[in-house]
Amino acid sequence: MIRQNMHIHSNYSWDSKMDIDTIAQILVKNNISYGALTDHVELSRESLPDVITKLKARNIDIDRINQQYQGKLTLLKAVEISEPHWYPDQVQKLSQEVELDFIMGSIHSIQKKAESRREREVATHQYYQEILEMIKTDQIDVVGHLDYINRYYKKDYSLYQQVTDVLNAIKEHHMVIEINTSAERRSHLNVFPSLDKICRYKLSQNEIIIGTDAHTPNQLIDNLEQAELITKELGLKPVIYQKRKRINL
Ligand SMILES: [Zn+2]
Numbered sequence: 001m002i003r004q005n006m007h008i009h010s011n012y013s014w015d016s017k018m019d020i021d022t023i024a025q026i027l028v029k030n031n032i033s034y035g036a037l038t039d040h041v042e043l044s045r046e047s048l049p050d051v052i053t054k055l056k057a058r059n060i061d062i063d064r065i066n067q068q069y070q071g072k073l074t075l076l077k078a079v080e081i082s083e084p085h086w087y088p089d090q091v092q093k094l095s096q097e098v099e100l101d102f103i104m105g106s107i108h109s110i111q112k113k114a115e116s117r118r119e120r121e122v123a124t125h126q127y128y129q130e131i132l133e134m135i136k137t138d139q140i141d142v143v144g145h146l147d148y149i150n151r152y153y154k155k156d157y158s159l160y161q162q163v164t165d166v167l168n169a170i171k172e173h174h175m176v177i178e179i180n181t182s183a184e185r186r187s188h189l190n191v192f193p194s195l196d197k198i199c200r201y202k203l204s205q206n207e208i209i210i211g212t213d214a215h216t217p218n219q220l221i222d223n224l225e226q227a228e229l230i231t232k233e234l235g236l237k238p239v240i241y242q243k244r245k246r247i248n249l
C-alpha cells in the first residue's frame with residue numbers, strides 16, 4: 001500500500017510547533033509518500049485576511065519541500081476548517097484566494113460536559129446535526145474525524161438512523177471520510193469513525209483517506225499501521241487530492 005498521512009498540523013496551526021522540514025524528514029523516513037498539511041482554520045477566532053496571508057506563506061514552504069523531495073514525498077496543501085457551514089462566504093473566498101488540494105470540514109464545537117444520559121444523547125444528536133448541515137453546504141471534500149464526540153464521552157450515543165443519514169449525505173455530496181487514528185489516544189474507539197460505521201460506509205463507497213491528526217513528531221506515524229490494516233481488510237481505497245480533485249492511488 002502506498003502510505004499516506006492526510007491529517008497533519010504544522011506550526012501554521014495555533015496548536016502545533018512542528019515545522020514543515022521536520023514533518024517531511026519523518027514522513028520520508030517512514031516511507032510515507034503523501035502527506036497533507038491540514039492546518040486549522042478557525043474563523044471564530046482568526047480573521048480571513050490573516051488566514052489567507054498565513055496559508056499563502058505556508059504554500060510557498062510546501063512548494064519548496066516538494067521540490068526538495070521530488071519522487072519521494074508529495075505534501076498536499078489542505079486545511080481543516082472548523083464548522084465551515086457557519087461561514088459560507090468566507091470559506092468560498094478562502095478557496096478562491098488560496099490554492100488548496102482539499103478542504104476538510106470538522107466539527108469541534110461540541111457540548112463536552114453533558115452530565116446525564118439524556119444530555120449526552122442530545123449533545124450527540126446535535127453533533128451529527130451539525131455534520132449534516134456542514135455536508136449540505138457542499139463546500140468541503142472530506143469529513144474530518146467523524147465520531148469525534150466520542151473523545152468526550154465513554155460511550156457512543158449516536159442514533160442509527162441519523163448516522164445513516166450522514167453516511168448517505170457524504171456519498172450524495174461526493175465527499176469521503178477520513179480514517180483518523182487519533183481515536184486510539186483520545187477515546188474509547190480504535191479509530192474515528194468507529195469500525196461499525198466504517199463498515200456501513202463501505203456498503204456504499206470505497207474511497208477514504210487516512211490521517212493521524214498529528215500535532216507532534218511522534219504522532220506522525222501514530223497508529224497508522226492499524227488504519228492501514230483496517231483499510232486493507234475492508235477493501236477500502238485510499239485516495240489523495242490535487243486542486244480539489246480526487247485521485248485514486
Ligand atoms: Zn489541532
Ligand SMILES: [Zn+2]
Binds near residue numbers: 080106108144145
Ligand atoms: Zn480536528
